[in-house]
Amino acid sequence: MTHIDPEALVASLRRLQKNTTATGIVHHLERIVQVVDRIFGYSGAGLMFAEEDRTLRYLFATDERGRSLERAQAVTGQGPCVAAYADDAAVTTVDVRSDPRWPRLPELLHPEVRAVAGVPIRLGGVPVGTLNVYQDTVHDWEESDTQALHAYAHVIEQVLVASMEADEKAELADQLQYALDYRVVIERAIGYLMGKHDLTASQAFTGLRKQARDSRRRVSDLAAELLGEQGPQNVANTDHAV
Amino acid sequence: MGPDAPLVLENVLVGMADLFGVDGAALMLFDGQDRLRAIGASDDDGILLESAQESVGDGPAIASAACGDSVAINDLHAATPLGFPHVAAHAMPVRAVLSVPLIEGSELIGVLDFYARIGRDWDCAEVETGSRLGELMVIVLQVLAESRTDSFPFGQV
CATH class of the missing domain: 3.30.450.40 (GAF domain)
Known part of the structure; x- marks a missing residue:
């Protein structure tokens, strides 16, 4: 028995779900x-x-x-x-x-x-x-x-x-694994931008994120493209957001 | 919504109250008809506080939703405008309340209340911390909304 009203919670989450x-x-x-x-x-x-x-x-x-x-x-x-x-x-x-x-x-x-x-x-x-x-x-x-x-x-x-949720455990593990794997690509792209544009790591990362956000793409996709590598879009699950 | 969503939310409210060092935390959210509804709390006193505000139609959470900003009440039992005695009458154990609006994108989706059983001042740093915890609550709600299905397997709806 929790201190939460499940019916009220459902009603509010339903509204939130529509908007996100x-x-x-x-x-x-x-x-x-x-x-x-x-x-x-x-x-x-x-x-x-x-x-x-x-x-x-x-x-x-x-x-x-x-x-x-x-x-x-x-x-x-x-x-x-x-x-x-x-x-x-x-x-x-x-x-x-x-x-x-x-x-x-x-x-x-x-x-x-x-x-x-x-x-x-x-x-x-x-x-x-x-x-x-x-x-x-x-x-x-x-x-x-x-x-x-x-x-x-x-x-x-x-x-x-x-x-x-029981049927989503594999997906959660996939998402975390994906993030772990593609962090390396992002770091290499940061290094590339630092060298090319004489930026600090922080500036390079901020710029990379902004460009990804502005173009509605994942940071990892953009990073792979910058490096001229195969992008993570080929990974089966496209819901990953890194 | 998965079977553990109410439990997850209660655990988060308890965790936030611990983190903030207050006696409890309580949540009100807008439903599909734009009504601010009592969702739940970390303990019974929080339920009283939210239910009182919902039934009376007034209180720090309602005021916070109306102005879209934090509302800090040192003693709920104090006379208006410093307190909300008509709300306090239905939530006797609760004294100090900090209400922070929950903003998702640019939309107000609800209010998070922190409360204490003794009167207290809320300084600027505490109001700021409350706002940050409000951001955290919005993320938690987004996760719950995303993991929600229409099967409602916990059976109460």
């Missing part, structure tokens, strides 16, 4: 991470999800510095978010650049990534990924910080649950 175009779970998760950034006032945030072999790969980050954090952990297999996933518990560091637990990280990190906190995202009580935030200064995390992040991760879990 389905964009896919990955798009929603990206927006949710952007909101976490604004709620807490951290320097950046990101999401990592585990593959079938339990290897964490990053799905997205709010900026280039955050991308370096998630990329460095994916490459080295170590770091606060990897530990949060492995231990199924919040892991924090006052300054990841000098933390002896992860000696290989600093050389791969953007210099402005300092304090980091990661909390697990769970489905059915099992960790499937992590929500990560960072500060560009040394920061002593308090218990209230990690409690709030756990609460936010709980909301993300509910969004995943809402997308995981």
Whole structure:
């Protein structure tokens, strides 16, 4: 027995459904991470999800510095978010650049990534990924910080649950896998634009997203086209929105 | 809408109240006839608050929907215009309320209420946080709308 009126909820969702175009779970998760950034006032945030072999790969980050954090952990297999996933518990560091637990990280990190906190995202009580935030200064995390992040991760879990109707689990997995796969293409396109137009990574990514949005295309499609590669439009499911 | 949608929504409301550090969160949404309807809350007091506003046709959520902006009430029991005593009479445990409009695209789709059982001031940072959580609620509702089917398998409709 919940405190929700299902009939009223249906009536309102029916109205909402008429006015919205389905964009896919990955798009929603990206927006949710952007909101976490604004709620807490951290320097950046990101999401990592585990593959079938339990290897964490990053799905997205709010900026280039955050991308370096998630990329460095994916490459080295170590770091606060990897530990949060492995231990199924919040892991924090006052300054990841000098933390002896992860000696290989600093050389791969953007210099402005300092304090980091990661909390697990769970489905059915099992960790499937992590929500990560960072500060560009040394920061002593308090218990209230990690409690709030756990609460936010709980909301993300509910969004995943809402997308995981029994017959849609495979599609959800496909969408997440798609996003993980094509993030590499997007990164290479960012590098290409940085070199060609003398842009920062942030400028290149912002420009890429704007152009994709303006032309009503997926960022990954546009990125592949820029690189002269086969676009993800050949992937069977065209609902993916990355 | 999938069988877990009401449970998902309640869990999100509970999570948002935890995140915000308030006693509860409650939701009102417009239906197909442009009526602002009580959808649910994180606990019984939130149900009282939303039901009272729906039946009285007034309250912080109604005011927020009318002006399209946040409405912060330090004590619902205070005399008008600072409070809504006629609403408070039906939601006795609730004192402070922060109502934030839910905007999807450019359309107002409902109002999210945060509440506390003791009177309190809502500072600018808290109002801002409430607005951000409102953005989050809109995303959750979009996900629920997208996962909705016409089969209504939970059987109550």
